[in-house]
Amino acid sequence: MRWFVPGRIEVLGKHTDYAGGRSLLxxxxxxxxxxxxxxxxxxxxxxxxxxxxxxxxxxxxxxARPADQADGHWGGYVRTVADRLEKNFPGRLRGADVTVTSTLPLAAGMSSSSALVVGLALALIDLSGIAADPVFTREITTTEQLGEYLGTAENGQSFGSLAGDRGVGTFGGSEDHTAMLCGRPGALVQYSFCPVRHERTIDVDDSLTFVVAVSGVEAAKTGAARDDYNRVSLAVSSILHRWQEATGRDDASLAEAVSSGPGAVRRLRELAADDDYLVGRLEQFLAESERIIPAAALALEEGDLEEFGRLVDESQAGAEDGLRNQVPETIALPRLARTVGAHAASAFGAGFGGSAWALVPADGAEQFAARWLDAYRAEFPGRADATTAITRPGGAARRLAS
Structure with a gap:
C-alpha cells in the first residue's frame, strides 16, 4: 500500500500550537x-x-536505540513511530519493507520530518489493521484527533489513554500533522489546538499563488538546533507554570489561561515581567494567536491584501523580536519579497533557518521568484544553494492506488 503525505506552509501561527493557540495553514x-x-x-x-x-x-x-535510530538521525523518527504504535497497540504492528520517496525539500521549514512521521504512521496503521483496534476506535474518532495523536507521538506526550513515549526530543505541537491530514485544495485552514478544533476555511483565489524560498540555512530539529527550538517552547511551559503556581488553577495551556477571565492577560504579564525573554514570548503569542490570525484570515477572505500583508509583516516582526528564532537570511527573505512585489511574506516553520513564503499574483509568479532569488543571492552570496518553488494549497494525505 502507498500513502502520499504533503508538506505544509505555516502561513501564520509561529510556535502557537503547543500553547493551545491558533494557526493558519x-x-x-x-x-x-x-x-x-x-x-x-x-x-x-x-x-x-x-x-x-x-x-x-x-x-x-x-x-537501547542503535546510532542510526538515535535522536538527531532520520531513523530516530522511524523508531519513534514504531515504538509508539507498538506501545499503544501491543502486538498489532506487522513487519514491513517500507520505501520513502519525496519531492519535499529536507530541513527547509516545510516539515519534512513530521511528514515522515505521518506517512509512516498511516502506512503502518493501514498495513497492520490498527484502525480497527477497539482502543484506536475509542480514542481516535476524527481526522483532527489522529493529527493530535501523531503530534504526541512526535513530542512524547500521552493522548487520552494512549500512553506517551520518548518522542524525538522536540517539544512541539500538532499543527504540522493537522495541516497534512486536514489541508484542503485551494484553501487555507485555520485551527486552534489543545485540543485540535477547526475554526474556518479560507479560499485562496486562483489569481494568487505562493512562492517558497528555501534560504539554504538548514532548519534541523536535532542537536544544538533542537535546544534552540526547545527554548522557545519551554518558555511557554515556564509562563504556564508561574500562572498555575500563582493562581492555583490547572489550565492545561497558555491559551486556556489567557481566556480564563478578564484580568488574565494582565496577570500573565505581571508573572512574566522579571524575565525579558518570557515577556517577549508572551507578547508574541498574544499578538499572533489572539489578534493577528483572526484579523489576517478575515482580510484574506475579504480580498484586502494590503491589510493581510500588514498583519503578516507584524507576525514576522514578532518572530524576530519575541521568539528570537530568526537568522539573518530568514529576516531578509520576507523583506526582499515585499520589496520585489509580494502582497505578503513571512518566514515559517520552527525557525533558526528554513524557508519563507510569499503570496504573489499567479500571473508572473515565475518572474517574481527569479527577482526574489536574485535579490537574496546578491545580499547573501554564500547562499548559492538557495532555491524557490511555486505552489498552491494542495490536498490532505491520501492513500494511493497500489
Whole structure:
C-alpha cells in the first residue's frame, strides 16, 4: 500500500500550537510517498531515497536505540513511530519493507520530518489493521484527533489513554500533522489546538499563488538546533507554570489561561515581567494567536491584501523580536519579497533557518521568484544553494492506488 503525505506552509501561527493557540495553514502539492509491503516476520526495514539510508528495527527486540535510530538521525523518527504504535497497540504492528520517496525539500521549514512521521504512521496503521483496534476506535474518532495523536507521538506526550513515549526530543505541537491530514485544495485552514478544533476555511483565489524560498540555512530539529527550538517552547511551559503556581488553577495551556477571565492577560504579564525573554514570548503569542490570525484570515477572505500583508509583516516582526528564532537570511527573505512585489511574506516553520513564503499574483509568479532569488543571492552570496518553488494549497494525505 502507498500513502502520499504533503508538506505544509505555516502561513501564520509561529510556535502557537503547543500553547493551545491558533494557526493558519496550507498543505502543499509536494510531499513524501510511503510504500509499505508486509513481511512474514516482525522486522521493519525502512529505506529512504532522500536520506540515502536504511533503518532496520526488530519489533520483538528490546534494548537501547542503535546510532542510526538515535535522536538527531532520520531513523530516530522511524523508531519513534514504531515504538509508539507498538506501545499503544501491543502486538498489532506487522513487519514491513517500507520505501520513502519525496519531492519535499529536507530541513527547509516545510516539515519534512513530521511528514515522515505521518506517512509512516498511516502506512503502518493501514498495513497492520490498527484502525480497527477497539482502543484506536475509542480514542481516535476524527481526522483532527489522529493529527493530535501523531503530534504526541512526535513530542512524547500521552493522548487520552494512549500512553506517551520518548518522542524525538522536540517539544512541539500538532499543527504540522493537522495541516497534512486536514489541508484542503485551494484553501487555507485555520485551527486552534489543545485540543485540535477547526475554526474556518479560507479560499485562496486562483489569481494568487505562493512562492517558497528555501534560504539554504538548514532548519534541523536535532542537536544544538533542537535546544534552540526547545527554548522557545519551554518558555511557554515556564509562563504556564508561574500562572498555575500563582493562581492555583490547572489550565492545561497558555491559551486556556489567557481566556480564563478578564484580568488574565494582565496577570500573565505581571508573572512574566522579571524575565525579558518570557515577556517577549508572551507578547508574541498574544499578538499572533489572539489578534493577528483572526484579523489576517478575515482580510484574506475579504480580498484586502494590503491589510493581510500588514498583519503578516507584524507576525514576522514578532518572530524576530519575541521568539528570537530568526537568522539573518530568514529576516531578509520576507523583506526582499515585499520589496520585489509580494502582497505578503513571512518566514515559517520552527525557525533558526528554513524557508519563507510569499503570496504573489499567479500571473508572473515565475518572474517574481527569479527577482526574489536574485535579490537574496546578491545580499547573501554564500547562499548559492538557495532555491524557490511555486505552489498552491494542495490536498490532505491520501492513500494511493497500489
Amino acid at each position: 496550507a498543505a502543499v502539492d509536494t510531499g513524501h510517498t510511503v510504500t509499505a509491503t508486509a513481511r512474514e516476520d516482525r522486522v521493519l526495514e525502512v529505506r529512504s531515497e532522500v536520506a540515502h539510508g536504511t533503518v532496520t528495527i526488530d519489533l520483538d527486540a528490546g534494548g
